[in-house]
Amino acid sequence: MTVLDLPAWAAIPVCLLLLLGAGNALAGAIGLLRLKSFYARLHAPSLMVSGATILICLASMLTFAVLQNRWVFHELAIIAFMIITTPVTLMLLGQAALYRDRAEGSQEVPHKEEGLKTEAAVEE
Amino acid sequence: MRYWFPFPFLSLGLLLFWVLISQSVSPGTLVLGGALSIALAWAMVNLGPHKSVPGRVRPLFRLAGAVLVDVVRSNIAVLRVMLGRRGKPATSGFLTVDLTLQDENAIALLACILTATPGTAWLEFDRTTRQLTLHILDTADGMDWQHIIKTRYERPLTEIFQ
Amino acid sequence: MSELLIIWCMLLAQLMLGVAMACTLYRIIFGPRAQDRVLGLDALYVCAMLLLLTFGIRTANVIYFEAALIIAVLGFVSTIAFAKFMMRGEVIE
Numbered sequence: 001m002t003v004l005d006l007p008a009w010a011a012i013p014v015c016l017l018l019l020l021g022a023g024n025a026l027a028g029a030i031g032l033l034r035l036k037s038f039y040a041r042l043h044a045p046s047l048m049v050s051g052a053t054i055l056i057c058l059a060s061m062l063t064f065a066v067l068q069n070r071w072v073f074h075e076l077a078i079i080a081f082m083i084i085t086t087p088v089t090l091m092l093l094g095q096a097a098l099y100r101d102r103a104e105g106s107q108e109v110p111h112k113e114e115g116l117k118t119e120a121a122v123e124e
Numbered sequence: 125m126r127y128w129f130p131f132p133f134l135s136l137g138l139l140l141f142w143v144l145i146s147q148s149v150s151p152g153t154l155v156l157g158g159a160l161s162i163a164l165a166w167a168m169v170n171l172g173p174h175k176s177v178p179g180r181v182r183p184l185f186r187l188a189g190a191v192l193v194d195v196v197r198s199n200i201a202v203l204r205v206m207l208g209r210r211g212k213p214a215t216s217g218f219l220t221v222d223l224t225l226q227d228e229n230a231i232a233l234l235a236c237i238l239t240a241t242p243g244t245a246w247l248e249f250d251r252t253t254r255q256l257t258l259h260i261l262d263t264a265d266g267m268d269w270q271h272i273i274k275t276r277y278e279r280p281l282t283e284i285f286q
Numbered sequence: 287m288s289e290l291l292i293i294w295c296m297l298l299a300q301l302m303l304g305v306a307m308a309c310t311l312y313r314i315i316f317g318p319r320a321q322d323r324v325l326g327l328d329a330l331y332v333c334a335m336l337l338l339l340t341f342g343i344r345t346a347n348v349i350y351f352e353a354a355l356i357i358a359v360l361g362f363v364s365t366i367a368f369a370k371f372m373m374r375g376e377v378i379e
Contacts, residue, residue, distance in 0.1 A: 002346050003296070008288040015295035018340065022299035022306075024203075025336055029306035031206030032313050032329055038321055039245070039259045040216045041313075043202060045329045047242040051199050053332070056339050060351075063343050070147075077144045078335075078355060085362040087239035087246070089328055092369035094247040094259070097321040099373050110218045110257055145355070147348075 003063060010066045014059045021055030024048065037108075038097055042090060049086045054079055128162070130169050135161040176229045176285050187280040194241050194276075202242040205262050218247075219258045221273055227285040237277055244269070296344050303340065307333045324368040331361025 006014065028048035035041045057075040064070060101109045129135060142157035143149055225231055231249065238244045238258065248257040260269055310333060313326030335354045342350030 003292055003344055004289045006288065006292060011288040011292050014343070015291055018299045018343070019295055019302075021336070022302040022340070024199075025333055026302040026306045026309075027203050027206055029309035029329060029333065031202075032326065033309045034206065037216070038319065038325070039218075039247075040261055041322065041325060042245045042259065043242050043261045044206070045325065045332060046239060046245070047199065047202055047206070048329060048332050048336075050195055050240050050242060052336055056336050060339050060343050063346070064348070067346055074144045074147050074351060075339075077141060078339075078351075078358060080141070081355070081358055081362075082332075083236075083240060085358075087236045089362060089365040089369070090239050091235060091246050092366060092373075093321060093325060093328070094245055096369045096372040098247055098257075100319075100321065110220065 003067070006063065006066060010062060014062050017055045017059035017062070021052045021059065024051035024055065028052065039094070042094055042097075046086060046090060049082050053082050129165065131165045134168060135165045138164055174228045176227050179286055180284055183280045183283045187277070187284070190276060190280075191237050191241070198241050198243040202261060215263050216259065216261050217263050219260050219263075219269055221256045221258065221270055223249075223254050223256050223278065225278055225282055227281075230281045230285040234277055234281060238273070296340065299340055300337065300344075303333055303337045307337070320372055324365060324372070327368070328361060328365045331357060331365070335361070 025048050028044045028051070031047065032041050032044040035044070057079050061073050061075045065073075098109055102111065138161035139154075139157045142160060143153060146153050146157075223231070223234075225234065235246045235249075238246045243261045245259045245261075246256070247259055249255075250257075258269070258273075263269070307330060310326045310329040314323050314330065317323040317326055335357045338350050338354040338357065342348065342354070
């Protein structure tokens with residue numbers, strides 16, 4: 001039993017979902033390569049997750065549902081896991097980058113108001 | 125009842141996850157998964173998370189629909205920015221929004237929504253000033269993001285968790 | 287007819303994911319700063335997971351799904367640990 005046994009009515013949506021998902025991931029990676037600042041690049045993995053993961057998991061679900069006649073969709077676990085965890089990782093990465101840029105005194109990031117106040121207090 | 129099931133929705137979700145991963149609904153799976161989900165919900169009690177109960181259900185569905193539409197739309201917009209003409213995207217910049225949302229779980233849900241939507245990235249939330257710092261990939265597409273966040277996401281969230 | 291379509295689509299999808307992995311690898315090696323490298327690593331994990339899922343579809347084998355799930359979990363934990371490390375300088379507080 002291989003994927004080549006898929007009937008034509010299932011093969012076309014599977015191929016479409018697969019190509020769209022892989023294209024989404026490739027676009028995200030190209031964005032990661034081309035965008036100029038770190039904060040702009042932070043948007044690329046969220047594109048990969050919300051687009052590519054969902055589409056490829058849908059393709060996988062459809063394939064196994066047709067091939068093996070089973071209706072337990074364990075790919076849903078991957079979708080749920082990625083949707084729950086990606087915000088956490090990206091948020092923490094953004095915070096870490098913000099912290100490092102502020103610690104270096106970069107002018108391009110917004111400053112924290114308390115931080116400025118304490119610096120002024122130290123100077124006084 | 126409250127003692128045995130401190131977090132019923134968490135237990136139910138864990139059981140569902142267990143069934144999905146082990147790919148069967150046989151009695152053995154259900155018993156083991158049920159025992160595990162109840163035990164893990166007890167472990168959660170020690171963490172003492174902030175509890176909040178969604179008051180109204182209808183705004184929740186409306187919010188989910190709006191988020192789904194926004195994810196698809198901003199996916200296409202970000203794709204256009206990333207594959208567009210040479211050079212950087214028009215203008216990307218930081219944005220600060222003053223949140224009036226009080227419930228902690230509602231703020232966590234807002235963080236999930238904003239991060240899942242490509243084009244907006246959640247950077248920081250200051251608990252004392254209730255100020256949220258965001259990064260917007262493309263600020264030049266004529267959308268007033270502050271207005272969008274306030275009306276499209278924050279208002280339904282306050283309606284749900286009040 | 288449909289066999290040919292499937293074969294070429296599989297090949298194309300895997301090729302695209304491979305190129306995507308190469309792009310993230312560039313970010314890991316030449317990323318100007320540490321946070322760029324960690325972001326590249328996170329994206330690499332996601333791409334590897336997607337590639338495993340496509341392998342699973344191609345061979346109609348469920349075992350790849352488990353590997354994909356493990357990679358997703360590992361990617362999450364390692365990225366969190368790296369981000370924590372960059373923020374504080376130590377992982378366990």
